[in-house]
Amino acid sequence: MSRRREPYPLTACRRAAAPKAHSRHVGSAGLAVAWLGLVCAPPVLAQFDRSNCADCHVANVYTAPAPNHLDEWSRSPHGRNNVGCERCHGGDPGTFERLQAHRDVLGSFNPSSPVHRTQLPRTCGGCHTGPYVNFQTSRHHELLGEGDRRVPTCSTCHGSVGASLLSPAGLERRCSTCHGPDGVAPRPGRAAGARLLLEGIADVRESLDAAEHLIDRIRDEQRQAAFRAAYRQAEVPLIQARQAGHRFVFDQLEERLATARERTGELLAGLVNPAP
Ligand code: HEC
Ligand code: HEC
Numbered sequence: 421m422s423r424r425r426e427p428y429p430l431t432a433c434r435r436a437a438a439p440k441a442h443s444r445h446v447g448s449a450g451l452a453v454a455w456l457g458l459v460c461a462p463p464v465l466a467q468f469d470r471s472n473c474a475d476c477h478v479a480n481v482y483t484a485p486a487p488n489h490l491d492e493w494s495r496s497p498h499g500r501n502n503v504g505c506e507r508c509h510g511g512d513p514g515t516f517e518r519l520q521a522h523r524d525v526l527g528s529f530n531p532s533s534p535v536h537r538t539q540l541p542r543t544c545g546g547c548h549t550g551p552y553v554n555f556q557t558s559r560h561h562e563l564l565g566e567g568d569r570r571v572p573t574c575s576t577c578h579g580s581v582g583a584s585l586l587s588p589a590g591l592e593r594r595c596s597t598c599h600g601p602d603g604v605a606p607r608p609g610r611a612a613g614a615r616l617l618l619e620g621i622a623d624v625r626e627s628l629d630a631a632e633h634l635i636d637r638i639r640d641e642q643r644q645a646a647f648r649a650a651y652r653q654a655e656v657p658l659i660q661a662r663q664a665g666h667r668f669v670f671d672q673l674e675e676r677l678a679t680a681r682e683r684t685g686e687l688l689a690g691l692v693n694p695a696p
């Protein structure tokens with residue numbers, strides 16, 4: 421799964437910054453860099469390909485806009501994996517000149533901005549191809565393209581920057597805000613169906629994790645390699661099922677999930693009942 425990384429060291433810097441000392445750094449990129457270098461231990465910073473955007477915004481965390489967004493970014497899989505501000509917002513991350521850095525940066529209210537709700541599928545989808553390709557087949561996507569304000573976009577379920585994932589109950593609630601009895605497009609049963617499928621995905625994931633533990637303990641290398649291959653065969657349709665969910669019509673998800681469940685069942689049976 422995902423590589424574990426430390427959060428982008430924003431919180432450490434912020435904690436270390438005495439409010440009085442802070443005023444010296446506002447509006448001065450050069451000072452800000454010196455300050456960052458001093459206050460945040462360089463060994464921590466060394467593991468990141470630093471984004472100038474983030475550095476300056478971190479240094480100006482009390483005056484630059486959207487401090488919560490910055491904090492969320494620093495703790496998210498995006499911050500931990502060096503997905504810099506410019507990857508979603510555009511702009512020039514190679515300079516500390518504020519105006520030059522911001523030259524192509526447009527506020528999210530501007531329909532041409534890559535972070536405008538109608539542009540997000542393309543912006544996020546540049547990296548998350550699987551969800552994007554499936555999302556493009558949906559009625560949601562079609563209506564979003566027409567500027568319909570009622571339909572969800574990527575950030576409706578994942579947040580703007582935090583890359584959060586909804587629990588099954590959370591997903592049910594999210595669909596219900598629009599498809600529940602009081603929503604803009606009431607469709608009874610749709611939200612509950614989405615919840616059930618996400619529970620199904622979580623169940624198979626749990627079984628696969630259990631299988632992985634058993635596989636790790638196998639001594640015979642050949643036997644272990646065979647089970648690892650079977651594990652991958654079971655995991656691929658599960659990954660595809662999660663991505664197919666972005667169609668919001670669930671036939672393909674159901675088919676992929678059934679395949680993943682069947683293969684995972686066979687894998688576990690093989691692990692628990694060793695061949696004679
Ligand atoms: C030298 C410091 C500095 C750098 C470098 C910098 N920013 Fe900013 N940024 C600021 C400050 C200060 C503000 C608030 C004042 C303003 O809008 O100019 C701001 C505002 C913003 C806004 C809000 C704009 C709006 O219209 O609401 C966004 C988005 C943004 N920056 C993104 C970026 C991105 C992306 C980069 C890198 C490509 C970047 N910044 C580089 C200091 C910086
Ligand atoms: C994964 C994509 C993504 C990344 C990475 C990202 N942002 Fe954003 N950002 C957004 C989205 C989407 C919005 C729109 C607001 C919303 O939907 O809540 C936004 C809004 C903002 C705003 C408020 C102004 C506006 O245009 O609405 C600022 C300021 C900002 N981001 C700065 C940053 C900075 C600085 C970084 C890097 C530390 C960063 N963002 C990283 C997606 C991202």
Ligand code: HEC
Pocket residue numbers: 421422423497498501503507508540543544545546547548574575578579580581583584585
């Ligand atoms: C420049 C590439 C890039 C862009 C643009 C980008 N992401 Fe990501 N995203 C990543 C990386 C890298 C990770 C961490 C991968 C991992 O966890 O294995 C990630 C993780 C995620 C995750 C968590 C996946 C998981 O399995 O836990 C979600 C959800 C997500 N991003 C949604 C979004 C959304 C929504 C946007 C647009 C607002 C977006 N991303 C924009 C690269 C990107």
Ligand code: HEC
Pocket residue numbers: 540541542544545548550551552555572573574575576577578585586591594618621659662663665666
């Ligand atoms: C209506 C809610 C909803 C919308 C809209 C949505 N997603 Fe998702 N997304 C989910 C759910 C549910 C999952 C599965 C989460 C899990 O397995 O825990 C998911 C999983 C993901 C993942 C992790 C799995 C993977 O294949 O990497 C990424 C990345 C992702 N979505 C990106 C996107 C992008 C990009 C968009 C916009 C094109 C988007 N999502 C729109 C609900 C949504």
Ligand code: HEC
Pocket residue numbers: 559560563570571572576591594595596597598599604605607610611614668669
């Ligand atoms: C932000 C609101 C919103 C959310 C959240 C949302 N939808 Fe929708 N959805 C809509 C709107 C609006 C339409 C268009 C309905 C119409 O054409 O009248 C739509 C259309 C659909 C359609 C196309 C078929 C039809 O009946 O028109 C499906 C299927 C669908 N949604 C499923 C889902 C599922 C499943 C979820 C949760 C995973 C979800 N939606 C979340 C607003 C939303």
